[in-house]
Amino acid sequence: MAGHYGVAVVPTRVRKPRDKAKVEGGVLIVERWILAALRHRQHFSLGQLNATIRELLEKLNSRPFRKLPGCRLDHFKQLDQPVLQPLPAEPYVYAEWKKARVHIDYHVAIDGHYYSVPYTLIKKEVEVRITHNTIECFHRGNRIASHRRSDQKGRHSTIAAHMPESHRQAGEWTPERLTAWAAKTGPATEKLIRTALGARKHPQQAYRSCLGILRLGQSYGEARLERACQRALMLGSCRYKSIESILKHRLDEQPLEEQQELALPDTHDNIRGPAYYH
Numbered sequence: 565m566a567g568h569y570g571v572a573v574v575p576t577r578v579r580k581p582r583d584k585a586k587v588e589g590g591v592l593i594v595e596r597w598i599l600a601a602l603r604h605r606q607h608f609s610l611g612q613l614n615a616t617i618r619e620l621l622e623k624l625n626s627r628p629f630r631k632l633p634g635c636r637l638d639h640f641k642q643l644d645q646p647v648l649q650p651l652p653a654e655p656y657v658y659a660e661w662k663k664a665r666v667h668i669d670y671h672v673a674i675d676g677h678y679y680s681v682p683y684t685l686i687k688k689e690v691e692v693r694i695t696h697n698t699i700e701c702f703h704r705g706n707r708i709a710s711h712r713r714s715d716q717k718g719r720h721s722t723i724a725a726h727m728p729e730s731h732r733q734a735g736e737w738t739p740e741r742l743t744a745w746a747a748k749t750g751p752a753t754e755k756l757i758r759t760a761l762g763a764r765k766h767p768q769q770a771y772r773s774c775l776g777i778l779r780l781g782q783s784y785g786e787a788r789l790e791r792a793c794q795r796a797l798m799l800g801s802c803r804y805k806s807i808e809s810i811l812k813h814r815l816d817e818q819p820l821e822e823q824q825e826l827a828l829p830d831t832h833d834n835i836r837g838p839a840y841y842h
Contacts, residue, residue: 676717750790
């Protein structure tokens with residue numbers, strides 16, 4: 565921020581109050597000549613209060629020094645005003661930096677949202693600059709991607725130019741390889757992976773979730789994963805979190821119950837019928 569506005573920050577030493585005597589003295593003067601003068605006055609709007617403070621501030625700055633010639637306004641015009649510079653055209657933007665590794669779907673995860681980078685950087689580490697409105701990715705000092713920041717968790721911001729040719733190559737992985745891996749676990753797992761891949765505009769956006777689902781078989785066993793996928797398909801949820809929750813709470817060990825459609829009664833006190841609206 566100091567570099568953006570062209571100023572220097574010179575902090576005081578720890579436990580050395582004399583280093584900032586001028587600053588503390590200025591605060592004390594303002595408290596005495598402005599805040600103290602306002603303590604018995606009543607204002608009914610912020611604009612009215614600011615106008616009163618402005619009058620008291622001009623009076624304070626024009627008040628002659630006791631031991632020095634002139635006043636604060638004179639010193640400002642002689643010392644400070646001649647070296648003042650105009651503000652930058654753009655205000656300072658606060659940013660945070662973090663390192664992220666590019667996943668096989670050529671996206672990086674920032675606060676639960678996925679932002680694309682050129683697919684040639686798969687498995688490489690990039691630096692991410694995070695501001696209130698933008699996400700910028702850098703590799704070896706060069707900016708390689710810029711996105712508008714999104715607060716939609718689990719969604720993707722993908723630039724077409726970042727994708728490999730024909731959207732078919734993404735490192736070593738392809739939709740066919742994922743479904744082939746899923747088929748080794750069982751038909752329900754294969755169907756769920758196909759459904760997850762088909763639900764995205766670009767299948768590569770589902771790679772991260774699909775890999776996570778398939779790796780659950782290493783932790784819980786392929787038999788349990790297959791049953792969990794059966795239940796997830798019945799519930800219509802193919803998300804990683806849903807399947808993980810089924811396995812974590814051992815819902816896959818409970819028998820599947822077919823959903824029965826509830827039949828509404830023909831007559832009931834709370835059912836008005838079509839004749840009511842004529």
